[in-house]
Amino acid sequence: MRHLLRLFLILLLAFVVDGQSVYSQESDPVTSTADSVATEPVTPPPASAFGLAGEDMPNDNGHKLRVKWQYPAEAVGDITGFEIWRATSPTGEFRMLGQAPNDYFEYLDIGNKETPAPDFMANNSDFFYKVVAIGKNGLRTESEPGGPFRTYGQWFHRGKTPVLVGVVLFGCFTFYFIRAAKKGKELYVRPLAGIEAVDEAIGRATEMGKPTLYILGIGTASEIATIASFAILGRVAKKIAEYQTQLIVPCYDAIVMSIAQDVVRSSYLQAGRPDQYSDDMVYFVTNAQFAYVAGVNGIMMRQRPATNFYLGYFAAESLILAETGNSIGAIQIAGTDQITQIPFFVVACDYTLIGEELYAASAYLGRDPLLLGSLKAEDWGKGIVMALIVVGVVATIFGWDGFRELIRVNL
């Protein structure tokens, strides 16, 4: 019994000693961590930006503000950059707009013009800004809200003055030459090979007893190329009505189709053949680009037109159409103001109206004073552009850069 009691006491003592050693082992790291924290230098949060100033940007519609701030030069190295926040009142909810590097002390806030957009900025409204300095240690310091800064929209963009001068000058030329044309002044337009060939092409279709296919492109009715094409369509349709041959005009756009129907109908009327006109000549195919191409290619392969016209706005479908037309042996006259598509028409068509020739063609065919006057005004405009380039080149060579700045548009 005594042995047992002694053994129990020894075990109890051992347990207590062991427990003390475990406790001391566990507490050591805690003590050391606490010591290390206590000895590390505490990094303060970065200095705050101050002196916030906002200025309305000129030549805009009241949706831009430039925000500037100051920052202590000696503290710039402690931060990685700034965040810029905006609100409509100093106590309102601020929204982060963007960031600026640590050596940049201004930010151009370009707001959205649309009301539902989250970064909407109203014209003639006050805004408040905060700049948050972001320390290299991850700490951030907000500045005091700055403001109110007001946005002002301007009616006139001074940087666009050269555009205004160009438009006014061109407008004056146009009015002058239209008036001159209406008074009966003879305005010369040089012959265009593609347009000279129109009669020949329609005559060929008549002789072969095959239809003529006229494609207005895939532009909308407000595209300038499509408008020019309507004028040419009128002339082509009139000639076709006179020759009593068949015309096919598959359309890509429903409104273009409506206008084309009116144009063709009035051409048939002018030719004294209103009975020959049918709405089925001008019809809608589809509004999907390559589906339209597939449809028109099918028409070409099945109806075998002798003459194809591609006049208007064209995109990637130009080569596919022109190649198919070429494969069926049709005489092809094309024209577009899309520079990237002209090469395809040049290689696959018999005649191509390049760019502005398409607009000139409508004036040449119609001899309408409005169109002739506009064409003459364009020529004068080109003359002025050429003169500007020549003077500009001479000025550049002699180091007078002021001339270039005179005609430069600053957006």
Next chain:
Amino acid sequence: MHETIQDSATVTLLWTTLGALLTVATFSFLYRDNPIYKVAEHLVVGVGAGYFLVLLVYTTLKPKLFDALAEGHLWYIIPGVLGVLMWLRFSRKLSWISRYSIAFYIGTSGVSIPLYMYNNVNRQVSSTLDLGMGFGSLTEVWGILIVLGTLAGLVYFFFSKAHKGAFGGFAKFGILVLMIGFGASFGYTVMARISLFVQRIAELEDWGAMLIAYFFS
């Protein structure tokens, strides 16, 4: 679970097969017009027209007319009425009224005149003058050549004067410059088209691999 995966693979295979068959049907046009091409053509024209009708309703009519009116923007009624007037084309007596809508639609293209002036005149002139020009280096001589080419191109597009004599010669130089530009553009675009063709062939190849994987693995 296994059945669901199998179903999903079957559906993917069916759609891919449809796409591949339509591709082959379209390519068959290169041989000649044939019934298979006609099926593909009518399918794509029909689907295209139907798809755009639905797209028009959900991207234009609903958000830009019905929703706007519901939100109280009553002036949206004006384009709405102009749109409705277009339907009068179906009436023999009142079809002339639809021309007001068309006139409004085409008339708004005048809004783009300043943009045209900026893009086609101001920017072009500024960019031409920004070229380094002179006789000090080859780059500067190229600058002068580019300016000469630009002037010659403009002369080509002069319609009020016959292209005869020195004027005609300069215009010929202009069309030569244009053709060099068109040639470069042609080659560049053809390369892009070839890459599209290669992509389509690669998709056919993937379809073949998919068929083998589905039936033999």
